[in-house]
Amino acid sequence: MKALLLVAHGSRRKQSNEEVDVLAQKLYRQCSTQYPIVRSAFLELAEPSIPDGLRRCAEAGATEIVVLPYFLNSGRHVISDIPEIVNSVRADLPAVEIKLGSHIGASSMMLELLIERAGSAA
Amino acid sequence: MKALLLVAHGSRRKQSNEEVDVLAQKLYRQCSTQYPIVRSAFLELAEPSIPDGLRRCAEAGATEIVVLPYFLNSGRHVISDIPEIVNSVRADLPAVEIKLGSHIGASSMMLELLIERAGSAA
Numbered sequence: 001m002k003a004l005l006l007v008a009h010g011s012r013r014k015q016s017n018e019e020v021d022v023l024a025q026k027l028y029r030q031c032s033t034q035y036p037i038v039r040s041a042f043l044e045l046a047e048p049s050i051p052d053g054l055r056r057c058a059e060a061g062a063t064e065i066v067v068l069p070y071f072l073n074s075g076r077h078v079i080s081d082i083p084e085i086v087n088s089v090r091a092d093l094p095a096v097e098i099k100l101g102s103h104i105g106a107s108s109m110m111l112e113l114l115i116e117r118a119g120s121a122a
Numbered sequence: 123m124k125a126l127l128l129v130a131h132g133s134r135r136k137q138s139n140e141e142v143d144v145l146a147q148k149l150y151r152q153c154s155t156q157y158p159i160v161r162s163a164f165l166e167l168a169e170p171s172i173p174d175g176l177r178r179c180a181e182a183g184a185t186e187i188v189v190l191p192y193f194l195n196s197g198r199h200v201i202s203d204i205p206e207i208v209n210s211v212r213a214d215l216p217a218v219e220i221k222l223g224s225h226i227g228a229s230s231m232m233l234e235l236l237i238e239r240a241g242s243a244a
């Protein structure tokens with residue numbers, strides 16, 4: 001059973017973290033056939049942590065987890081912090097295949113999305 | 123003449139700021155008919171600042187500038203900081219219409235983009 005774990009930075013602003021949870025819920029509604037488990041997790045400042053998020057997916061029955069970093073730039077968090085945290089959990093979950101996706105700023109759709117935003121402002 | 127100003131947070135990592143500049147160049151190549159001027163600017167930690175970015179668009183001949191916040195969540199920067207900075211420049215550029223777009227996390231395309239990212243990781 002496949003799971004998606006949407007990983008955001010986390011904020012002191014509760015509303016900002018809730019936006020991430022709402023996005024995960026929308027992802028679930030859209031993708032539940034392919035990904036029967038969709039959760040969110042945070043690098044810092046909010047709960048659950050990335051290790052807790054991965055463990056909760058496994059407890060829910062995931063045999064494969066795709067980690068999606070909700071980050072725009074390939075900064076330290078994307079390049080080092082998230083891969084290190086994900087790797088540190090692999091040994092605890094030997095029966096689960098954990099795949100780390102690239103950050104969303106790397107998507108070829110980003111340009112199209114920006115053009116859509118420009119159109120909605122104009 | 124219309125301009126697009128892509129506004130990112132700014133990073134201590136030069137490469138992260140360069141990614142924003144590259145994205146602005148791609149936007150220009152895609153949209154130069156509609157937006158003959160496309161620039162990037164940064165809220166902090168990198169140059170040009172948002173006021174400098176707006177002034178450079180005006181100096182290049184812009185009569186209308188669409189500001190696109192390259193931010194995922196509706197945090198303080200999106201809700202308060204960027205609008206305040208943009209408003210503070212309006213008086214200096216009375217001949218230029220400045221429109222502030224919503225942050226990219228508000229796009230209905232974000233869900234589709236995340237699904238694309240999940241597909242590319244799986």
